[in-house]
Structure formats: structure tokens, C-alpha cells
Amino acid sequence: MVDDVSTDDPGAPSEVVGIETELGPARAHLWKPAQAPVGRIVLGHGAGGGIGAADLVAVRKAAVAAGWLAVLVEQPWRVAGKKVAAAPPKLDIGWRAVLAALNRRPDFRRRPVPLVLGGRSAGARVACRTAAELGATAVCCLAFPLHPPGRPEKSRADEIALPAEAGIGVLVVQGAKDPFGSGPDIEALGLPGVEVVGVEGDHSLKKYAPVAEAVAARLPGWAKHV
Incomplete structure (x- = not known):
């Protein structure tokens, strides 16, 4: 079982790196394992919250315990203290800049x-749109927000299909009562390479232990691929 973690504080990172982007400063919070990492996992926050979200904290903790270097990324809009997320193309710009800086x-x-x-x-x-490149x-x-609440016709299935089309496996951990689309909704798309794990809860995934367990169970398999 995954240990409980604080949902109010993501915990003290090993290092916080300020990264300049064309949209303003972003921040990368790094948690390093005790030994040389067996993998790197980089996660971004949602449009309505930051890196202290319960599911992100739990997954980060599980990854570090498994020997992974974990990075939580704060987008420029969040660092600037804004309450409304930037448009998707700008989120991709900030994300790419952070990954470029980390790769240096x-x-x-x-x-x-x-x-x-x-x-x-x-x-x-963002991760789905940029994974291949x-x-x-x-x-x-x-x-994953498959569609806006009550608007299934506004599907974002094309985004979640992008990594799989490039031969990259996708794990989706989805709440059973998520108004943005449930696990069965995503499974019904029939996308090859996309694995869906359904858990209790809605879009917030505040029951975070099953979320972290689902990710932790797949870390060993991911660690074998370079």
C-alpha cells in the first residue's frame, strides 16, 4: 500500500529551479532519490490548482520511493500568481522551456x-501533446479531461491518441465520477496503447492512495525502457 501523504504541502524538494521562458518564469521542483535514479518522471499541474494536488503529491512520493527522480513543474501563469490558466498553446510553450532547461x-x-x-x-x-517531440x-x-463537463461532443480524444500513435504507452488514472469523462468513456475510444485504470472519486482524485498505487505498479515496467 502507498503511505498517506500531506495534501496541503508537497513536501520539501531537493531543489527548486527557476526557469526563464518567453511567458515569464516557471519553476521545476526536483525530488531526488537516495541513489542514482532508475528513471525520471516529470509532471505538470492542472488549470485550477498547483503542485500540491493530492494525486500529484502521492505519485511523486511513490516515484521517489521507487528510485525515480521526480519533477513537478509550475507553469509561468501559476508562478505569476494568476488564477486563470493560460491557453493550451502557451502551456506547451512553458512546458517545452522547462524540459529544455532540465535537459541541460x-x-x-x-x-x-x-x-x-x-x-x-x-x-x-500538455504531456500528451508534447510526448513524442x-x-x-x-x-x-x-x-485526463476528455471533454468539458456536459459537452461530450467537444472531445479531446485526438490529444490522448497522439503518444500512442508515436508508439508511446499511455496510462490514464481516472475517477469513476469524473464529469470531464470517466474511465469507461476513455476505454470506449478503443485507442491502442492507452491503458485506463479506474479509481473512486471525481476529477479531483482526492482519494489519492489508489492513484499512486496504480502508477507505482507500472514504474518497474517503465524503468526497463530507455
Whole structure:
């Protein structure tokens, strides 16, 4: 079982790196394992919250316990103290700038280990859109917003299909009562390479232990791919 973690504070990172982007400063919070990392997992936050979200904290903790370097990324709009997220193209710009800066760090690219990209909600969308170009081994989506609430015709299935089309596996951990689309809704798309794990809860995924357990169970498999 995954240990409980604080939902109010993501815990003290090993290092916080300020990164300049064309949209303003972003921040990368790094948690380093005790030994050389077996993999790297980089996660972005949603449009309505930050890196202290319960599911992100729990997944970060599980990854570090498994020997992974975990990075939680704060988008420029969040660092600037704004309450409304930037448009999707701007989120991609900020995300790319952070990954480029991390890749210049010797401790991030010291040896060839897997790179898993992901995030919750809007952060999951960003990861799906950029996974192929950024060389991801896999994508980890927490509460992927398949469509706006009550608007299934506004499907974002094309985004979640992008990594799979590039041969990159996608894990989706989805709440059974998520108004942005449930696990069965995503499974019904029939996308090859997309694995869906349903858990209790809605879009917030506040019952975070099953979320972390689902990700932790797949870390060993991801660690084998470089």
C-alpha cells in the first residue's frame, strides 16, 4: 500500500529551479532519490490548482520511493500568481522551456534512463501533446479531461491518441465520477496503447492512495525502457 501523504504541502524538494521562458518564469521542483535514479518522471499541474494536488503529491512520493527522480513543474501563469490558466498553446510553450532547461542539467541526463511525462488534467493534456517531440518513454495522465463537463461532443480524444500513435504507452488514472469523462468513456475510444485504470472519486482524485498505487505498479515496467 502507498503511505498517506500531506495534501496541503508537497513536501520539501531537493531543489527548486527557476526557469526563464518567453511567458515569464516557471519553476521545476526536483525530488531526488537516495541513489542514482532508475528513471525520471516529470509532471505538470492542472488549470485550477498547483503542485500540491493530492494525486500529484502521492505519485511523486511513490516515484521517489521507487528510485525515480521526480519533477513537478509550475507553469509561468501559476508562478505569476494568476488564477486563470493560460491557453493550451502557451502551456506547451512553458512546458517545452522547462524540459529544455532540465535537459541541460548533467544530473537530469547523466545516464540514459527512461523519461515519463505526465500531469493532472490540463497538465496531462500538455504531456500528451508534447510526448513524442520530447522523447518520452511513457505518458502518465491523472484525471485526463476528455471533454468539458456536459459537452461530450467537444472531445479531446485526438490529444490522448497522439503518444500512442508515436508508439508511446499511455496510462490514464481516472475517477469513476469524473464529469470531464470517466474511465469507461476513455476505454470506449478503443485507442491502442492507452491503458485506463479506474479509481473512486471525481476529477479531483482526492482519494489519492489508489492513484499512486496504480502508477507505482507500472514504474518497474517503465524503468526497463530507455
